[in-house]
Amino acid sequence: MFGRRSPAVQPKAHEDASLPDALADGNRKALDKRDKVRGQGFATHKDAVQAADAHKHTFPYFGSVACTVAGQDYSLFSVNDDVVAWMFFWTGTYETPLMELWDELTKRGGTSLDIGAYTGLYAMVAARNGCETHAFELLLRTAERAKVNFRLNGLEKAIKLHPYGLSNQTGHVEVKMPRHADFLGTGNSIDDKSFAPSVDTTLCQVRSMDEVTEAEGLRNVRSVKIDVEGHEFELLSAMRPLIERDKPDMIVELSRRQDECRALLSDMGYDVLPLLGANVHAKPKGA
Numbered sequence: 001m002f003g004r005r006s007p008a009v010q011p012k013a014h015e016d017a018s019l020p021d022a023l024a025d026g027n028r029k030a031l032d033k034r035d036k037v038r039g040q041g042f043a044t045h046k047d048a049v050q051a052a053d054a055h056k057h058t059f060p061y062f063g064s065v066a067c068t069v070a071g072q073d074y075s076l077f078s079v080n081d082d083v084v085a086w087m088f089f090w091t092g093t094y095e096t097p098l099m100e101l102w103d104e105l106t107k108r109g110g111t112s113l114d115i116g117a118y119t120g121l122y123a124m125v126a127a128r129n130g131c132e133t134h135a136f137e138l139l140l141r142t143a144e145r146a147k148v149n150f151r152l153n154g155l156e157k158a159i160k161l162h163p164y165g166l167s168n169q170t171g172h173v174e175v176k177m178p179r180h181a182d183f184l185g186t187g188n189s190i191d192d193k194s195f196a197p198s199v200d201t202t203l204c205q206v207r208s209m210d211e212v213t214e215a216e217g218l219r220n221v222r223s224v225k226i227d228v229e230g231h232e233f234e235l236l237s238a239m240r241p242l243i244e245r246d247k248p249d250m251i252v253e254l255s256r257r258q259d260e261c262r263a264l265l266s267d268m269g270y271d272v273l274p275l276l277g278a279n280v281h282a283k284p285k286g287a
Contacts, residue, residue, distance in 0.1 A: 030061040052090040065089045070103035105249045110222030120146035127158040138165035138204045164205040168238035209238035221246040230256035250282040
């Protein structure tokens with residue numbers, strides 16, 4: 001049932017005795033290296049990202065990765081292929097300012113939309129906080145991993161997973177992939193991005209926001225996270241009736257048409273506050 005609070009899961013971040021010897025040995029080496037890397041500390045977010053990038057392929061880890069967000073424990077299953085799990089494994093954190101703000105926003109209840117859900121951490125935070133939670137993920141392979149994570153954390157009945165993207169129309173689109181589909185890479189986009197040329201493509205389903213709002217009976221939407229890799233202007237335009245109706249707080253990554261997105265948000269009655277990187281907090285004016 002949506003909105004049901006589930007008990008916290010205590011994730012394990014150690015080698016599983018049932019793993020083949022080679023994998024178990026690799027996990028032990030990864031854990032040893034991880035402890036040394038974490039012990040050095042990280043002066044900036046960039047330093048943390050660089051530390052994870054430097055070691056994630058040399059010391060692969062397979063299994064459940066412990067993630068703590070605002071004092072709550074979660075698990076992400078990874079076969080050394082999840083960007084969020086990599087960051088948590090090597091540094092113990094992931095986009096802390098965004099995650100803490102999201103935790104605060106979703107504690108207000110109502111309906112929460114995680115658009116561009118990836119492997120589901122934002123959706124799990126919203127569901128744990130009691131929101132009616134909808135997670136939208138364009139890539140089927142990534143959506144399947146999100147489903148695994150929801151089950152792993154006892155939240156499969158608290159989150160409705162939609163294995164398609166949201167846009168201003170319904171149909172199929174060619175998604176550009178800046179990395180080959182051998183891991184759960186980020187950066188996949190409906191739109192061309194000159195700073196991230198594609199090396200592969202895949203066909204995915206999108207549905208119009210109006211259609212989904214009516215079909216799912218979306219009401220009292222109070223928190224929205226949007227990470228759609230350059231499609232945000234088209235999506236925000238399609239979401240305008242819902243946004244002006246419910247005035248949700250939103251975390252939005254603006255990776256394309258930034259000025260137009262900011263102008264659109266302002267026109268819809270929002271202040272646009274800077275967050276980490278290209279992310280902004282779109283906050284209703286006067287709230």
